Amino acid sequence: MNPSHSLKTQAQRVVRGLRRDYADAECALVHDTPFQLLIATVLSAQCTDERVNIVTKELFAKYPTAKELAAVPLKEIEKLVQSTGFFRNKAKNIKALSERLTKEFDGEVPPDLNLLVDLPGVGRKTANVVLGTAFGIPTGVVVDTHVGRISKRLGLTESTDAVKIERDLIELLPRTEWIDYSHRLIHHGRRVCKARKPLCDECGFKKICPRIGVEL
Numbered sequence: 001m002n003p004s005h006s007l008k009t010q011a012q013r014v015v016r017g018l019r020r021d022y023a024d025a026e027c028a029l030v031h032d033t034p035f036q037l038l039i040a041t042v043l044s045a046q047c048t049d050e051r052v053n054i055v056t057k058e059l060f061a062k063y064p065t066a067k068e069l070a071a072v073p074l075k076e077i078e079k080l081v082q083s084t085g086f087f088r089n090k091a092k093n094i095k096a097l098s099e100r101l102t103k104e105f106d107g108e109v110p111p112d113l114n115l116l117v118d119l120p121g122v123g124r125k126t127a128n129v130v131l132g133t134a135f136g137i138p139t140g141v142v143v144d145t146h147v148g149r150i151s152k153r154l155g156l157t158e159s160t161d162a163v164k165i166e167r168d169l170i171e172l173l174p175r176t177e178w179i180d181y182s183h184r185l186i187h188h189g190r191r192v193c194k195a196r197k198p199l200c201d202e203c204g205f206k207k208i209c210p211r212i213g214v215e216l
Helices: 005-021 034-043 049-062 066-070 074-084 087-105 113-117 124-135 145-153 162-172 175-191
Strands: none
Touching: 005 162, 005 175, 034 049, 034 087, 034 124, 049 074, 066 087, 074 087, 113 124, 124 175, 145 162, 145 175, 162 175
């Protein structure tokens, strides 16, 4: 179903506002290479970016590449990533994907969606993050908790399911905005449009936001 004209107009207003307020917004996960971004994104599941950045600072200082991380004993990886939660499963996937990258791609991350989602622990969301941020390839819209919550508040989707939200946003947003939209909305969610107590009076969208789901 094609979005209505009013919905398209709302999306255009949101994009303009994000570009105005968060022109320099970048990925919050600290990384130097596509591989490091891939590992950081795997670790970010059910974990804050702040915690991931603390963990990866030590992890990447010791093992900055896929070849080096592939050779590390699983127990050592578990110890290093323990504070990110679900650490045993994350460590297993990190070691396995590092081994696959080393064996099949000479340690490099392939800039291809199908190849990425075939790696252990890598789903579409993680692949979208890596392709968009590391390679500038817009393969989809990354929908984390901030993006999902605020997109609904702004009236751009009625869904709470990340897959359906992404589908709605892909229909509404120009492909050239898919990458920046997520980075900028995440920054907006942390600074202004918070989950429990959004700072609506300080928000640059207060004139166009229907505040869906916000308790007034």
